[in-house]
Amino acid sequence: MAANGSPTVRRLRLGAELRRLRRASGMTSHQVASLLLVSQSKISLLETGRRAINPRDVRDLCELYGVTDQSFVASLMRMAKESGRQGWWVAYGDVPYGVFVGMETEAVSIHSYEPLVMPGLLQTPAYAEAVIGETNPHITAEQAAVRLEVRLRRQHRAHHPARPFRLWVVLDESALHRTVGTADVMREQLEFLDRISAQPHITVQILPHAAGAHPGLSGQFSILTFSDNDAGVVYLERFTSDLYLEKPADRQPYHFMYDHLQAQALAPEQSRQFIRDTVRIHA
Known part of the structure; x- marks a missing residue:
């Protein structure tokens, strides 16, 4: 998965991938929020790219969704890390x-x-x-x-x-x-x-x-x-x-x-x- 792009685009792509993994696992966002002891709105914001996500959260979500390909998990964690970088417009x-x-x-x-x-x-x-x-x-x-x-x-x-x-x-x-x-x-x-x-x-x-x-x-x-x-x-x-x-x-x-x-x-x-x-x- 490409990790190139602005922080905004990375978050959107990462959020879409996490949403796909959740749906493939058969879980609802409410169920995920309950298991991780977070609000459902946080899961929604992560999946729509409206909120930055850290690599640890990505790891926990992948584990919850039963993702076993560790190289794939690592690529998602790298994308999460890079998505935290600020774009040039933030300085304004x-x-x-x-x-x-x-x-x-x-x-x-x-x-x-x-x-x-x-x-x-x-x-x-x-x-x-x-x-x-x-x-x-x-x-x-x-x-x-x-x-x-x-x-x-x-x-x-x-x-x-x-x-x-x-x-x-x-x-x-x-x-x-x-x-x-x-x-x-x-x-x-x-x-x-x-x-x-x-x-x-x-x-x-x-x-x-x-x-x-x-x-x-x-x-x-x-x-x-x-x-x-x-x-x-x-x-x-x-x-x-x-x-x-x-x-x-x-x-x-x-x-x-x-x-x-x-x-x-x-x-x-x-x-x-x-x-x-x-x-x-x-x-």
């Missing part, structure tokens, strides 16, 4: 979307639908600053500066040719016309979107208003895949809390939705021309 304090940043850092591909604004990985500094400031009027200038720095650092993998990953964005036409910041900021953002979408590992498709009703009307979502997890995670961004879908039955509808969005959107080259035409509107 209580950063919103910290769990997502951890996943994004180690994703091998991201397929995202954005209905209202440019995706964070493709925002210019000026556009990002305007988005953060105008959508979060309650935060201080210092908090806004930290969020901006984190957002720009997140872009390193997307923009660095030595470590690219596959980024595919279906962007609703509304995001091109919504003026964020000033007209100059918007024009710079659109010109940047045109340039960066020409890179081989980045694809941008515009979903025009003429496409009418479509599966993305329910809101933004992203599909992330990892090198050691073919299924991946579906991420739904919400104002007060985020949702991460890991079960195949929960994820599959979003894969179907994305297929339909790609089919309804303009082809990549047509999309770039659409962006250029919109630049002239903002000129």
